[in-house]
Amino acid sequence: MKMYDLIEKKKRGKRLSEREIGFLVSGYTGGEIPDYQMSAFLMAACLRGLDHKETLALTKAMRDSGDRLDLSYLGGLAADKHSTGGVGDKTSLIVGPIAAALGLKIAKMSGRGLGHTGGTIDKLESVEGFETTLSPERFSKQVQEIGLAIIGQSRNLAPADKKIYALRDLTATVDSIGLIASSIMSKKLAAGADVIVLDVKVGSGAFMKTKADAKALALEMTEIGRGCGKKVRAVLSNMDVPLGSAVGNALEVAEAVRVLRNEEKGELLELCLELAANMVSLAKNCPIDKARIMAAEAVTSGKALEVFRRWMKAQGAKDVSFIEAPDKLCPAERRRTVVARESGYIVSMNAETIGKAAALLGAGRETLDDRIDPSAGIMLLRKTGDYVRAGDPVAELYTSSAAAFEEAETAFCSALRFGAKEPRKKPLIYGIV
Secondary structure, three states: OOHHHHHHHHHOOOOOOHHHHHHHHHHHHHOOOOHHHHHHHHHHHHHHOOOHHHHHHHHHHHHOOOEOOOOHHHOOOEEEEEEOOOOOOOHHHHHHHHHHHOOOEEEEEEOOOEOOEOOHHHHHOOOOOOOOOOOHHHHHHHHHHHOEEEEEOOOOEOHHHHHHHHHHHHOOOOOOHHHHHHHHHHHHHHOOOOEEEEEEEEOOOOOOOOHHHHHHHHHHHHHHHHHOOOEEEEEEEEOOOOOOOEEOHHHHHHHHHHHHOOOOOOHHHHHHHHHHHHHHHHHHOOOHHHHHHHHHHHHHOOHHHHHHHHHHHHOOOOOOHHHOOHHHOOOOOEEEEEEOOOOEEEEEEOHHHHHHHHHHHHHOOOOOOOOOOOOOEEEEOOOOOOEEOOOOEEEEEEEOOHHHHHHHHHHHHHOEEEEOOOOOOOOOEEEEO
16 A cells, blocks of 8 residues: 555545545654645545545544543543634633543543644643643543542653644645544544544634534534444534633633633533533433433532632642632733723624734743733623723733733734624524534
């Protein structure tokens, strides 16, 4: 079997067999297939598309390229949640404690942020002392005792995906539903959960800009999961506007705590309850309406907050007093208030641009080697649909570098559009697959 022939075959729009896909994945991971040939194949796949059988075969090959976690000791209650990436998306910090408070076991591996999207590991590391690397024994014990552990991704978890994704990022082959679905699901399947709930983002701050593309991706991923014997459900959620008010690592942890303290309502809480309810419904085979009631009670009773507290302590947080006073968490050295430059309704906010503005302040990175300023970010004081007058505060910028303010403020203001008429409110959740 030759890589040249596989490139030629896909270029002509023909289907590759499971054996052929296994050959190219193992060959590239092992170094026998060079970057230039894999790049050519990825471009052919991006242009010609992968059908479901090819996508499933690619997912399995990448899943099996490294370690696979065995969570069978958790008795079918091992659950995971994955977001396709957004701005202000701190749902794992809220959903994890809710689900654990209801008896699920969340043994989760998360990644770091890149570009305009934030990463759960970066957020957690804004808590002084929090350890994102645990020994297998400690990880397992914590999941069993507390019900929740979130760590950084293992270097040998789906290594083929890691190597292929880096190449896709450099060769303009990211935007393929088959390649996206196999990338996400190979890691989720290797992580061993019995139940997987996917939060598929739609809109300006998401990779999927349209509902049609998001639904297609959701269908592909759920079919892959079910084909591998997992219980999978996808929630399509709105990412035209940042989720919640905080964009930035420590700011988002503080907002998550306020939600768990039952001090903040709104769309962030609503989405977290929906995600947690779907996890519970699948894991415990209970009606979704009952699961929603259970999820809400986990917050109002304080049980989810107690799980959060135990989780922080278990993973090394030096001072958990921020749980009682969230705003004390990692305060920024400098802040600037941004005011509206004109009067009218905020007709739209480009979430991706706001994410990039937060990154300019130090909250994100362009390469994996960039350093994060945990205190940097943006607090939104007004959002789409609000009426403002020129000069009214619309956001606060936080950073440790005064030099970052000008460019970040310009970027943030460019994300806002104003109009004379109140915009039609879009739903938070577009549907469930």
